[in-house]
Amino acid sequence: MKASDGTDEAKRRAGESASGQVENGMVVGLGTGSTAAHAIRALGEKVAAGMEIQGVPTSYQSRTLAREVGIPLCTLEAARPDIAIDGADQLQLDGALVKGGGAAHAREKIVDTSAPRCLIVADDTKLTDTLDHPIPVEVLPDAVPTVEQAIHERDGDPTVRTAQRKDGPVVTDNGNLVLDCAFGPIETPETLAASLSAIPGVVEHGLFIGVATELHIGSNDGVSIHSV
Numbered sequence: 251m252k253a254s255d256g257t258d259e260a261k262r263r264a265g266e267s268a269s270g271q272v273e274n275g276m277v278v279g280l281g282t283g284s285t286a287a288h289a290i291r292a293l294g295e296k297v298a299a300g301m302e303i304q305g306v307p308t309s310y311q312s313r314t315l316a317r318e319v320g321i322p323l324c325t326l327e328a329a330r331p332d333i334a335i336d337g338a339d340q341l342q343l344d345g346a347l348v349k350g351g352g353a354a355h356a357r358e359k360i361v362d363t364s365a366p367r368c369l370i371v372a373d374d375t376k377l378t379d380t381l382d383h384p385i386p387v388e389v390l391p392d393a394v395p396t397v398e399q400a401i402h403e404r405d406g407d408p409t410v411r412t413a414q415r416k417d418g419p420v421v422t423d424n425g426n427l428v429l430d431c432a433f434g435p436i437e438t439p440e441t442l443a444a445s446l447s448a449i450p451g452v453v454e455h456g457l458f459i460g461v462a463t464e465l466h467i468g469s470n471d472g473v474s475i476h477s478v
């Protein structure tokens with residue numbers, strides 16, 4: 251299969267492929283981002299055609315889109331997802347992911363890990379042999395200086411994420427800030443994941459290890475599905 255240029259068409263193929271795994275009566279974790287949005291739209295079409303499902307959104311964005319396309323919503327208090335569909339910023343074929351380009355990774359990790367099946371949707375430009383994308387780290391605002399120091403001690407280079415259409419930092423749906431932390435090539439993602447989780451003031455980071463169960467990778471001419 252030829253590598254795509256990361257077009258919306260490749261993302262759409264991936265999103266629609268994963269939505270095809272959703273069956274009547276399921277509770278579905280609804281991921282965030284442009285690729286997961288294709289899956290949510292496809293699920294909206296299934297609901298319009300009579301399928302009965304409920305969605306658990308992972309962000310303001312996915313909740314708003316799900317409402318627009320008519321997917322009934324519920325919370326984790328009401329039900330646990332049977333399946334989650336979510337995007338990624340970078341991924342390995344063994345299922346190790348970097349997420350959080352939209353700063354939604356904290357809620358995504360809660361919802362994605364609560365489902366027995368987590369389907370990751372992405373275009374093929376995001377596949378890599380070794381993760382090297384900066385890791386988004388959601389941080390309590392008061393903890394930014396100490397977490398920055400802890401990231402430097404782990405040989406990382408943190409940058410407070412700033413908003414494009416607002417002066418100042420990005421504030422997450424949870425009221426926290428995001429440090430994008432560059433580590434270069436990450437040879438042992440599980441070790442770094444555990445190390446980041448141990449820093450006081452870190453709410454959640456965007457390394458998802460052992461969460462994905464299936465990868466739906468869209469390209470110019472189709473979708474490849476990989477079980478993890």
Ligand SMILES: O=C[C@H](O)[C@H](O)[C@H](O)COP(=O)(O)O
Pocket residue numbers: 281282283284285286336337338339349350351352353354355358
């Ligand atoms: O916070 C955002 C999420 O982790 C997204 O799933 C991730 O950034 C991928 O988004 P997109 O499909 O738009 O590249």
